[in-house]
Amino acid sequence: MKVLKFGGTSVGSPQRIKHVASLALERGRNIVVLSAMSGTTNSLVEISDYLYKGNIPGAQEILNALEAKYDAVVEELLTTVGARAEALKAIGRSWDLIRGFFARGDRRAPFTAKQEKEILAQGELISTALMVAHLRERGVRAAMLPALSFMRTFDNGEPDMAYIREKLSVLLAQHADAELFITQGFICRDSAGQVANLQRGGSDYSASIIGAVLDLEEIQIWTDIDGMHNNDPRFVEGTRPVGRLHFEEAAELAYFGAKILHPTCVLPAKLHNIPVRLLNTLDPQAPGTLICNTAPDGTIKAIAAKDGITAIKIKSGRMLLAYGFLHKVFETFENHRTSIDMIATSEVGVTVTVDNVERLAAIVDELKNFGTVSVDHDMVILCVVGDLEWHNAGFEARAVAALGDIPIRMISYGGSNYNISMLVRKDDKVEALRRLSANLFPV
Numbered sequence: 001m002k003v004l005k006f007g008g009t010s011v012g013s014p015q016r017i018k019h020v021a022s023l024a025l026e027r028g029r030n031i032v033v034l035s036a037m038s039g040t041t042n043s044l045v046e047i048s049d050y051l052y053k054g055n056i057p058g059a060q061e062i063l064n065a066l067e068a069k070y071d072a073v074v075e076e077l078l079t080t081v082g083a084r085a086e087a088l089k090a091i092g093r094s095w096d097l098i099r100g101f102f103a104r105g106d107r108r109a110p111f112t113a114k115q116e117k118e119i120l121a122q123g124e125l126i127s128t129a130l131m132v133a134h135l136r137e138r139g140v141r142a143a144m145l146p147a148l149s150f151m152r153t154f155d156n157g158e159p160d161m162a163y164i165r166e167k168l169s170v171l172l173a174q175h176a177d178a179e180l181f182i183t184q185g186f187i188c189r190d191s192a193g194q195v196a197n198l199q200r201g202g203s204d205y206s207a208s209i210i211g212a213v214l215d216l217e218e219i220q221i222w223t224d225i226d227g228m229h230n231n232d233p234r235f236v237e238g239t240r241p242v243g244r245l246h247f248e249e250a251a252e253l254a255y256f257g258a259k260i261l262h263p264t265c266v267l268p269a270k271l272h273n274i275p276v277r278l279l280n281t282l283d284p285q286a287p288g289t290l291i292c293n294t295a296p297d298g299t300i301k302a303i304a305a306k307d308g309i310t311a312i313k314i315k316s317g318r319m320l321l322a323y324g325f326l327h328k329v330f331e332t333f334e335n336h337r338t339s340i341d342m343i344a345t346s347e348v349g350v351t352v353t354v355d356n357v358e359r360l361a362a363i364v365d366e367l368k369n370f371g372t373v374s375v376d377h378d379m380v381i382l383c384v385v386g387d388l389e390w391h392n393a394g395f396e397a398r399a400v401a402a403l404g405d406i407p408i409r410m411i412s413y414g415g416s417n418y419n420i421s422m423l424v425r426k427d428d429k430v431e432a433l434r435r436l437s438a439n440l441f442p443v
């Protein structure tokens with residue numbers, strides 16, 4: 001058995017829901033994880049934003065538009081009067097739940113994060129209800145596995161794998177005659193049993209967790225592109241899908257900007273050694289990208305870029321021959337719950353990069369206790385990923401040489417065997433990506 005995850009655009013219209021249903025059916029008795037239809041989660045976030053502000057008409061307007069959209073989807077997707085009525089009733093429960101918060105969005109009872117999570121859960125509840133209704137109309141014995149009755153996290157947000165395995169196994173056994181299983185990505189319950197989620201884009205993570213706990217044959221992530229490309233096709237011409245990647249390489253790429261796979265998805269698959277395959281709904285026969293524990297050695301696989309990076313330099317004479325300096329620097333970031341991406345050190349200074357500048361002013365203020373601080377905004381991390389183990393001589397030189405006269409603010413190499421990171425100005429990003437492709441992947 002496999003788990004097949006289809007993202008928001010893959011189920012973005014009635015046509016595409018039908019297409020996904022066919023794709024899934026051709027592949028046998030598997031578990032299908034669905035995202036919300038594209039745009040829906042964003043609309044639900046927008047509704048919540050209005051409710052936080054107590055702007056009920058604002059929320060009402062978005063909800064009305066959403067409701068009209070889904071009325072049309074039901075009309076086009078389902079053919080029988082009975083199935084349509086049933087689907088509208090199921091979806092109507094979502095709208096009722098959301099409207100239930102409208103009355104409370106005033107000063108006396110402020111809208112809460114807990115309520116927002118309940119609202120955000122509706123997108124996946126609806127898309128899966130529609131898929132099951134459609135499959136049943138096609139005469140398929142489709143079983144719904146409600147994510148809210150098995151997907152659960154601990155207080156720290158980590159999935160409770162033992163609990164998930166136990167509940168999911170029971171659910172599967174209850175549907176021994178099912179031809180296909182459908183479940184919601186993204187949504188879960190927290191340790192207190194409240195509706196929660198695995199963060200935006202978390203459906204990939206849901207699929208990976210399910211594949212891992214059930215020790216499935218493969219985790220398939222279906223999107224709109226034929227696998228992980230060796231550079232960003234939005235900026236570079238002639239990019240090619242990478243046939244095979246090591247889990248570590250995929251993790252670096254996912255984290256450093258390859259939008260196709262959510263970074264959290266890699267870990268459960270890697271720990272349980274379940275291969276992850278990235279496939280394209282628009283071209284199902286294309287080989288895609290296989291991510292597993294073995295990948296070709298001694299090659300550079302891909303390049304990615306991460307935008308919105310800020311570099312912070314802390315220079316101090318006191319760092320020379322002293323211990324504890326880095327500890328104080330890192331502790332400052334920890335206190336402000338800001339994670340660091342890249343680090344470069346010298347004997348008299350250290351530069352770190354962050355992508356979250358919410359607490360920047362406070363962080364800089366505190367760092368001034370330890371040294372002279374300067375900040376560079378609008379930077380980009382370029383990340384070259386492959387089997388870059390240090391005995392494989394020459395790769396780092398080629399990566400740096402490829403940039404030519406583009407100024408490099410900092411370089412990080414040797415942290416893992418799989419990446420070289422270089423920090424450049426945002427304005428140099430596109431040219432840098434092109435030069436890297438031209439030099440590292442010559443045609």
Ligand code: ASP
Pocket residue numbers: 007008035036041042123185186199200201202203204
């Ligand atoms: N629907 C959720 C989101 O838009 C989860 C997902 O699509 O992976 O973030």
Ligand code: MG
Pocket residue numbers: 007008201204262
């Ligand atoms: Mg996604």
